[in-house]
Amino acid sequence: MKKNYINGRYGLDSFSKFLLIASAVLVLIKSYPAAVVFAGYGIFRILSKDFQKRQREEMGYKNFVGTLKYRLSGLSYKISKKLNWGIFDRIKSSYNKALRKAAHNKNYKIVKCPQCKQKLRLPKNKGNLVVTCKTCKHEFKKRT
């Protein structure tokens, strides 16, 4: 709690800082009347000589921010926990499934039987194979 007691004025504290920053944000979003109120109150607090009231406001502000931070951290924890369970786990499992499938398919070649057009799965990179169709028992040579 650094205080600026110049000329018996209360000076800048974190609540006034918040008010001034808020007014700048309000200017950015073109909310001018609210910006004037926030800036006016901030400047009033900085120049105020009523230390007790200003300190009470500062305490109230800090309590408010503390509570808000606490609630927000609890909320973001809950949300991230839910997201982890829901979306991230689903993405992970479908990604793993795709990887497994790709690794599986990599070792096989799909060929069609020239006679009955049945799709057959052959092991890859085995050179010339004599394939017997499992449906029509037709034999044919295939390079894999």
Ligand SMILES: [Zn+2]
């Ligand atoms: Zn066949």
